[in-house]
Amino acid sequence: MKKFWRGFRSAGYIDANKLRVAKEVRTRTKELLEAGHEAEPQFVEAVKSWNPTLTNEELKARIRQFHDSVSEMQQRGLPRR
DSSP states (O other): OHHHHHTSOOTTOOOHHHHHHHHHHHHHHHHHHHHOGGGHHHHHHHHHHHOTTOOHHHHHHHHHHHHHHHHHHHHHTOOOO
16 A cells, blocks of 8 residues: 555645746736736747647636736726835
8 A cells, every 4th residue: 555655746846836826926927917007928928838738718717817908907096016
């Protein structure tokens, strides 16, 4: 039975690569949101680099979310951080 359990990761295992990508996504998305609607091409490039297997429908949904977020920030007059 010992060999059976060797292949499983412990519950506390954290993949360093996934953490690095998640942090990059958060910081880059925040920068692009602050840049506004003009940053759409950079946002599309970034999304494609983070997830190369993204379908066209999923990409369109991400772009819509980006525009909605930018519009909401502008409507509320939220200060740029």
